[in-house]
Amino acid sequence: MKGRNMTRWRDPAKDPRQEPKSHLITAEGAERLRGILDHLSRVKRPALSAKVGEAAALGDRSENADYTHNKKELNRVIARIRYLTKRLDELTVVDRLPADTGRVYFGAFVTLEDEEGEEMRIRIVGHDEIAPDKRWISVDSPLARALLGKPLDEEVTVAAPGGETSYVITEIEYRDPTQ
CATH class of the missing domain: 3.10.50.30 (Transcription elongation factor, GreA/GreB, C-terminal domain)
Incomplete structure (x- = not known):
């Protein structure tokens, strides 16, 4: 079976992506991540929620491309907010x-x-x-x-x-x- 979701098997013990990453960040890097999180939470997410609500009010969601696109974008933003929140909690700021x-x-x-x-x-x-x-x-x-x-x-x-x-x-x- 071939397809874009098929990946090469990697031995977890030797996979460089599985190596633990250090949890250090500079003060300006932490500030930049907090700024991104704040922008996504206060600006982007409410705007996308409003767009999804407007598109949903138009009727049939199965054929509504605007609803589908904005819903996917909203889910992506929510996932990014969740990731940044978790990541900021585990980082150690070197100040x-x-x-x-x-x-x-x-x-x-x-x-x-x-x-x-x-x-x-x-x-x-x-x-x-x-x-x-x-x-x-x-x-x-x-x-x-x-x-x-x-x-x-x-x-x-x-x-x-x-x-x-x-x-x-x-x-x-x-x-x-x-x-």
Whole structure:
């Protein structure tokens, strides 16, 4: 039987998606998630509920595309609200600087130099804040794991799909979360 709902079987013990994710988030990331939750709860959900009510009042729901679409959208928003509420309850907000700002820890902006002399600036953030366009990587990623606890000018080797890559930490910077 083939179809779009068929997936490849994965051994749960070896599936990277089953690895426990850290429950850390920066203060600004938590604020952003709370803002999204507030917008969905106060603005989007009531607006969609009103649209569903208006479409339901038109009569036959089985052939009412407006009702069907808005009902699906409302269910999606409700599921997202439920997920964000649960996720915010289990997250730990890191709202202070580490004691040793000369080492790489959660929330750090790290400038790395590779073997060819190319520089790359990344930030180590929580799983919910990943932004590839800004080069914000998860604290659970292999590169972040290799960097955690390392001091300035330390060489770090990371296993990459194309082979091992070495980086030198050239700068470590933190933003004060209280500002």
